[in-house]
Amino acid sequence: MEKKRFRSVSLLLIGVVLIGILASGCSLVKVDPEKDKKQVVAEVDGTPILKESFNNYMAYYQMYYDASSKTFPTGADLKTLRTDILNDLVRVNTLTAQAKKDGVTIDEATISANADSMISSLKTSLGDDKYASELAAYNTDATSFEAFMKDFLIDYSYSSTQETNYANALKADPSKELNTVVGKIGDDDVKKDIYNYRLANEELTTYYQTQKALATDAATMKTTNQTIFNTIAEQKAMMKYAEENNITPNQADIDNYITTQDAFLNYMLSGDANLQSFLDAKYLTVAQFRDFEKQEATASATVMAIQASLKDSIKVTDKEIQTYYDDNKKSYDTSTVSAKHILTTDQALADQIYAEAKDVKTSEEFDAIMAKYKGTDGVQDASDLGAFTYGSMVAEFSNAAFNMDVNTVSEPVKSSYGYHVIFVYGKTQGTVASMEDKKDEITAALKSEKVTDEYTKLKDKLVAKTKITIYDIISPADAYVNQLKTDLNVKVYEKRI
Numbered sequence: 215m216e217k218k219r220f221r222s223v224s225l226l227l228i229g230v231v232l233i234g235i236l237a238s239g240c241s242l243v244k245v246d247p248e249k250d251k252k253q254v255v256a257e258v259d260g261t262p263i264l265k266e267s268f269n270n271y272m273a274y275y276q277m278y279y280d281a282s283s284k285t286f287p288t289g290a291d292l293k294t295l296r297t298d299i300l301n302d303l304v305r306v307n308t309l310t311a312q313a314k315k316d317g318v319t320i321d322e323a324t325i326s327a328n329a330d331s332m333i334s335s336l337k338t339s340l341g342d343d344k345y346a347s348e349l350a351a352y353n354t355d356a357t358s359f360e361a362f363m364k365d366f367l368i369d370y371s372y373s374s375t376q377e378t379n380y381a382n383a384l385k386a387d388p389s390k391e392l393n394t395v396v397g398k399i400g401d402d403d404v405k406k407d408i409y410n411y412r413l414a415n416e417e418l419t420t421y422y423q424t425q426k427a428l429a430t431d432a433a434t435m436k437t438t439n440q441t442i443f444n445t446i447a448e449q450k451a452m453m454k455y456a457e458e459n460n461i462t463p464n465q466a467d468i469d470n471y472i473t474t475q476d477a478f479l480n481y482m483l484s485g486d487a488n489l490q491s492f493l494d495a496k497y498l499t500v501a502q503f504r505d506f507e508k509q510e511a512t513a514s515a516t517v518m519a520i521q522a523s524l525k526d527s528i529k530v531t532d533k534e535i536q537t538y539y540d541d542n543k544k545s546y547d548t549s550t551v552s553a554k555h556i557l558t559t560d561q562a563l564a565d566q567i568y569a570e571a572k573d574v575k576t577s578e579e580f581d582a583i584m585a586k587y588k589g590t591d592g593v594q595d596a597s598d599l600g601a602f603t604y605g606s607m608v609a610e611f612s613n614a615a616f617n618m619d620v621n622t623v624s625e626p627v628k629s630s631y632g633y634h635v636i637f638v639y640g641k642t643q644g645t646v647a648s649m650e651d652k653k654d655e656i657t658a659a660l661k662s663e664k665v666t667d668e669y670t671k672l673k674d675k676l677v678a679k680t681k682i683t684i685y686d687i688i689s690p691a692d693a694y695v696n697q698l699k700t701d702l703n704v705k706v707y708e709k710r711i
Contacts, residue, residue, distance in 0.1 A: 247353045255300060255710045258307045259702040266354065268711055270362035271299055273352040274336075280348065281339035300711050306366070308698050309373030318379070320371045329364040380694050388497035394693070397684040399447045409687070410496035411506040412442040418482050443682050449513040451676040456516045461523055463515035471511035497690070517669070524668045530660045538656050539649040544612075545605035546652055548644030551615045552601045554580055556635045560592040564626035564633035571623045571635055580623070580637040594632055601642065611636070 251266040279286060287295060337345050349359055384391055392407040416438055420428040428438065456463070483489045486500050493503055539546075554577070558564050567587060574580045584596040604612045610629040615636055618624055624636040649656075688696070698704075 251353050253707075253710050255707050256304045256307070257703070257705045258304065259311045259704075261307075261311070263303055263307055265710060266358060267303060267362055267366075268300055269352040269354045270359045271303060271366070272296070273349055273354055273359055274363065275299070276348050276352065277336050277340055277345070280344070281336065296711055297708060300706065300708060304699075304704060304706055305695055306369050306373045308695060308702060308704055309376045310369040311702055312698050313372040313376035316376070316379075318372060318375050320368070320375060322368050325367050325371055326364050329360075329367045332367075333360055333363055377691055377694070381691070384497065384690055385494070391497045391690045391693075395685070396687045397443060397682070399443065399450055399682055400680050402450070404443065404446060407498065407502065408446065408506060409442060410498055411503060412445060413438070414493065414496050414498070414503070416442065418479070422478075422482060439684055439687065443684055444677070447677050447680050447682055448673055449510070451680060452517055452520060452673065453513060455672070455676060456520055459523070461516070461519050463512055463519045465515075467515035467518050468508075468511045471514045472507060475507055475511070520672075521665050521669050524672070525661055525665050528661050528664045528668065530657050530664070534660055535653060535656050536649065538660055539652060543646060544616075545603075546647040547604055548646075549616075550601040550603055550642045550644065551612075551618075551638055552599075552640035553615050554584065554598045554637045554639065555595070555611075556584055556587055556593060557595040557632050558587075558593045559632040561626065561628075561633055563590075563592050564635060567635045568623065568626055571637070572625075574623050574637060575621050577637070577639045580639075601640065603644075 251264065251269055253265040254262040255265050255268055256263040276286075278284075286292070340348070346356065349355055354362075392405065392410070394406040395403045396406055396409050397404040417428045420426070428434070455461075479489060483492055489503070490500050493500065556564075556567050556571075558567070567583065571580060571583050574583065587593050588596040602612075604616055606612075607615070608629045608631070610627055611634055614624050614627040614634075615638055618636065618638040620638055620641055622638060624634070624638075626633040626635055628634075
């Protein structure tokens with residue numbers, strides 16, 4: 215899955231990074247604190263990172279959180295965060311080492327002056343005594359701490375510049391990123407280009423459905439990645455099946471898919487310029503996105519062609535038609551009900567509205583209550599629905615409305631939309647179509663249901679034969695740092711912290 219990594223936040227801005235209090239010291243600290251802080255906790259290109267640096271980094275966050283009245287995590291969370299702090303030290307030092315090899319330059323004098331200002335601010339916030347005591351708690355002192363802060367801020371600037379330079383180079387030539395293999399479907403590699411295309415679609419769909427961005431926590435990304443790989447596996451399996459069985463997709467279906475998808479994209483992003491801005495984070499161009507869209511359109515049309523081929527062998531019996539007709543007879547009734555309703559997602563609010571409306575006998579009285587609650591938080595709709603047939607509304611709503619007397623109010627009716635308080639103000643008696651009249655329609659509906667079932671069985675059978683392997687999917691920045699760690703022979707001694 216795409217991992218969220220711990221980042222050092224610009225200390226100039228004193229960003230938000232969760233850290234914890236220092237756990238009780240090991241025996242070495244108690245016996246010889248000077249020797250303990252000289253332990254090597256990591257090495258980058260042969261240069262050691264001492265525990266003294268780790269202690270100073272922890273002391274900074276201890277001070278920041280104390281000054282901000284924030285609560286430190288404890289237990290397992292603290293252990294994880296201490297590891298993150300060490301890893302961030304290593305990351306910054308690794309990027310800095312490469313930056314200096316590459317001739318990167320920064321304004322060290324200005325950064326050093328900013329460090330002085332930040333340290334002064336910490337002292338003012340904490341007071342001299344607390345400042346000194348917190349340094350002592352982390353087995354360090356003002357001289358060591360202040361020297362570390364200046365060096366670290368400079369290194370952080372080098373590392374940030376190096377990371378930015380790499381990102382810009384990757385944007386100019388994203389082939390390395392897009393050709394990264396992130397898993398396998400059977401014997402076929404899944405590369406980052408198709409993965410990023412599918413991830414982009416998952417993000418857009420999630421926002422359209424929820425008005426919220428796709429979450430990036432580990433559990434959500436695991437589910438998302440499984441969905442992405444399953445979709446790719448299904449498309450590959452069905453395309454292969456179609457090829458083996460001489461099934462050809464209809465060009466009209468391909469064109470319709472692209473037209474629908476483009477309309478959705480334009481609704482979400484309003485043109486190719488905005489689409490490109492969205493795709494920049496995925497290192498894809500609009501042209502590449504469109505190519506994948508055509509492939510997906512072909513896969514979708516192929517599924518439709520396969521379903522059409524299955525339909526020819528499906529039979530529907532008279533008994534099945536009769537059962538379907540009996541089960542859905544109400545939907546063939548042309549009788550109508552005229553009603554108004556107030557819809558809310560809050561059951562307590564629905565109960566309140568019903569208590570106020572239950573004795574209403576006229577449309578005018580219910581209109582007054584609708585006007586009162588329209589616009590209230592939790593009220594989704596308050597309107598006149600006019601005349602409708604049984605089948606035009608969700609079953610729960612129709613069941614209630616068609617069983618009510620005229621000029622009466624229902625108790626709250628729960629549906630997939632929320633809770634409805636319904637006022638019925640009219641009814642008309644219609645006719646019920648005969649089974650013979652509906653036979654062709656019912657036959658088509660039953661065949662469609664059976665086709666869906668048969669297709670699902672076929673798809674599941676074919677996909678079950680395919681081994682899906684999902685690798686550890688990380689960001690380009692993390693991949694770059696990992697490569698640098700290999701190049702610079704980075705070693706980390708986590709047990710020493």
